[in-house]
Amino acid sequence: MGIPTVTITTTEFVDLAKDTAMSQGVPDAPFVVVPHPMGMIPEAEIQKKAENAFAEIVKTATLWKPSGKLPEMKPAYPTERVTFRGSAEELNSLFFTKGWSLGLPLVPPTPDRVKEMLKGTSLKPDYVIGKVPPRMGALTVELAAAHAVMAGCKPEYMPVLIAALRAMLDPRANWRGATTTTGTTSLLVIVNGPIVREVGIASSQGAAGAEHHANASIGYALNLIADVVGGSKPPSPDKSTLGAPSDFVPWIFGENEDRLPQGWEPFHVKRGFKKTDSVVTVMAIYPPVENIDHWSVTPEEHLTWWGHLATPLVSIGGPCWISQMDQIHLVGIGPEHAQLVADAGWTADQYGKAFWEKARLPFSVWPKGCPNVDLLTRKLGRLTPDTPVPITFSPDHIQTLIAGGAGKHSHYFAPFPSCFPVSVNVEK
Amino acid sequence: MKTKDCLITMGVLLIVLGFLTLTARSFAEGTATAASPASQGFPSFEVLNPEGVVQIVPTVTLNPHPSTLEGKTIMLRWNGKHNGDRFLNRIAELLVKEVKGVKIIRSWEVAPETVEPITGSQERSMELMKKLAAFKPDLVIGSQAD
Numbered sequence: 001m002g003i004p005t006v007t008i009t010t011t012e013f014v015d016l017a018k019d020t021a022m023s024q025g026v027p028d029a030p031f032v033v034v035p036h037p038m039g040m041i042p043e044a045e046i047q048k049k050a051e052n053a054f055a056e057i058v059k060t061a062t063l064w065k066p067s068g069k070l071p072e073m074k075p076a077y078p079t080e081r082v083t084f085r086g087s088a089e090e091l092n093s094l095f096f097t098k099g100w101s102l103g104l105p106l107v108p109p110t111p112d113r114v115k116e117m118l119k120g121t122s123l124k125p126d127y128v129i130g131k132v133p134p135r136m137g138a139l140t141v142e143l144a145a146a147h148a149v150m151a152g153c154k155p156e157y158m159p160v161l162i163a164a165l166r167a168m169l170d171p172r173a174n175w176r177g178a179t180t181t182t183g184t185t186s187l188l189v190i191v192n193g194p195i196v197r198e199v200g201i202a203s204s205q206g207a208a209g210a211e212h213h214a215n216a217s218i219g220y221a222l223n224l225i226a227d228v229v230g231g232s233k234p235p236s237p238d239k240s241t242l243g244a245p246s247d248f249v250p251w252i253f254g255e256n257e258d259r260l261p262q263g264w265e266p267f268h269v270k271r272g273f274k275k276t277d278s279v280v281t282v283m284a285i286y287p288p289v290e291n292i293d294h295w296s297v298t299p300e301e302h303l304t305w306w307g308h309l310a311t312p313l314v315s316i317g318g319p320c321w322i323s324q325m326d327q328i329h330l331v332g333i334g335p336e337h338a339q340l341v342a343d344a345g346w347t348a349d350q351y352g353k354a355f356w357e358k359a360r361l362p363f364s365v366w367p368k369g370c371p372n373v374d375l376l377t378r379k380l381g382r383l384t385p386d387t388p389v390p391i392t393f394s395p396d397h398i399q400t401l402i403a404g405g406a407g408k409h410s411h412y413f414a415p416f417p418s419c420f421p422v423s424v425n426v427e428k
Numbered sequence: 429m430k431t432k433d434c435l436i437t438m439g440v441l442l443i444v445l446g447f448l449t450l451t452a453r454s455f456a457e458g459t460a461t462a463a464s465p466a467s468q469g470f471p472s473f474e475v476l477n478p479e480g481v482v483q484i485v486p487t488v489t490l491n492p493h494p495s496t497l498e499g500k501t502i503m504l505r506w507n508g509k510h511n512g513d514r515f516l517n518r519i520a521e522l523l524v525k526e527v528k529g530v531k532i533i534r535s536w537e538v539a540p541e542t543v544e545p546i547t548g549s550q551e552r553s554m555e556l557m558k559k560l561a562a563f564k565p566d567l568v569i570g571s572q573a574d
Contacts, residue, residue, distance in 0.1 A: 001561045003503075004493045008515065009572045017572060024550065025487030038573040039510035046511040050518035057519060058526075061497060061567055066490050074481040085472035100478045109476045137480035146476040174548040181546075182574065229480040323544060371508040371536075371543050418548025 006060045010036035015236040023136040030064040032056050076138035077126035109146040117145040120155030130169035133176035135231030151221035156199045159426045161218050163280040167422040174419035178284030179232035182239045185416045186246030188285045192268035195278035195426045196254035203254030205405030210249045219249040256402045259335035261342030267401035271423050278426035284416040291410040299341040307358020310412045322372045325393045330413040332403025337410045352398035360388035499529040503565035506536045508543040509573035
């Protein structure tokens with residue numbers, strides 16, 4: 001647009017800011033750096049920081065000039081070969097030191113093993129699946145196969161891995177935001193259709209646990225690619241305040257379609273696919289909230305309890321960022337809970353609506369510094385301290401699926417801001 | 429003797445040159461050997477470098493900055509993160525005090541719909557920036573915060 005800018009950032013975030021600008025094709029952008037933090041400090045302190053930065057802001061506004069330097073461009077294919085001599089332990093150590101692994105033992109990605117892995121897909125090895133944020137490393141099918149080898153995948157897992165990558169690379173998935181945020185985010189990967197049985201994706205008891213080979217190795221490969229090709233490691237550009245074990249293996253499981261109550265449709269069918277399609281859906285999420293309910297005997301009783309359990313998530317900051325209230329939130333209903341409500345004649349839509357009606361928090365608990373209250377008022381009308389604010393603006397924003405096996409547990413998956421579930425057909 | 433000395437010197441140079449050529453070639457092909465002397469007992473093999481390459485194409489050319497702020501219109505852009513507006517408000521006060529004829533526009537007042545900490549995509553960011561560009565500022569000062 002041709003308008004000069006000066007961007008204020010803090011000492012903790014300047015590297016991420018510069019990397020982001022570079023990866024978007026702006027080799028250098030004018031930044032002024034102030035000592036971290038800016039948020040959650042008294043007004044007098046933030047004013048002092050502004051006064052201290054003022055001279056630098058004026059100088060940058062009037063004297064800044066671009067240097068225009070870009071890194072050397074290399075072809076994405078074939079993937080560079082490296083000659084190695086040493087033990088397995090030394091190879092693992094070397095890969096970790098170079099930032100090529102997450103530090104766990106890996107299978108060496110030799111050309112023979114990668115060639116074997118490539119038999120699992122009909123895509124050509126030089127095909128570029130996309131550029132992985134935030135580093136924007138070019139991900140060819142061959143490179144994805146190398147990571148699949150490292151993570152211990154079988155060749156037949158490749159179509160699921162590639163479908164998940166395609167979904168994450170869709171701009172609606174906001175992969176860049178999810179991998180660089182200070183929040184504790186991870187990938188949620190849901191697999192539907194015949195591929196679940198074909199390759200052995202776990203979809204019942206403990207399905208999202210890491211003890212299932214297909215789930216664990218595909219999930220590990222996804223995070224390897226995010227961290228190595230995408231370069232998303234703490235302390236920067238992955239700015240996670242705490243992080244999570246799901247940075248190793250994300251939440252990945254098949255929907256338990258065998259336990260769908262009569263008349264309820266599979267998740268992918270509700271999202272517009274045929275029942276016979278194999279589909280991978282991904283979304284970046286905050287840590288799930290678990291519902292334990294061994295006691296309710298009616299849907300009303302169960303949803304009242306569940307809605308109140310889920311409301312703590314309203315405090316994660318989402319409602320202060322209004323866009324999150326226009327996003328899709330997912331509820332993984334445990335099969336026994338689903339049966340309880342289905343036996344009473346409820347549909348999945350009725351379940352979602354009841355959940356939405358119960359999951360609310362009074363406006364009075366919101367932090368006073370929340371921006372955009374005007375926009376919220378436009379949607380919900382006049383707000384009083386007692387106004388019950390819902391998780392989303394509409395019950396249609398709540399989507400459900402059947403998750404897990406026997407037991408009386410359901411899970412609520414809140415989305416990362418500006419991130420939507422993306423579903424992609426699995427193509428062999 | 430002179431011829432012999434000359435031949436010896438040439439021989440040494442050729443050996444050095446040969447070594448340098450081999451070294452350069454092995455770097456070009458990519459070599460990684462474990463540091464431990466014990467590693468010499470292992471056969472060498474190839475692995476793929478899993479990092480992948482970065483191919484950055486410049487998408488925009490940044491315009492030169494104005495040589496002075498006098499008489500200019502400055503847009504202050506707040507993304508909604510805590511205290512960013514307060515920081516920019518203080519900058520506005522100082523600009524008005526120090527710079528002759530400067531005009532300040534606060535994005536959160538003229539276009540509150542652009543207050544969005546995480547846009548999620550370049551497309552969405554561009555959408556918001558176009559709304560701010562419509563006010564035709566000479567310069568934008570944005571607060572990224574955290």
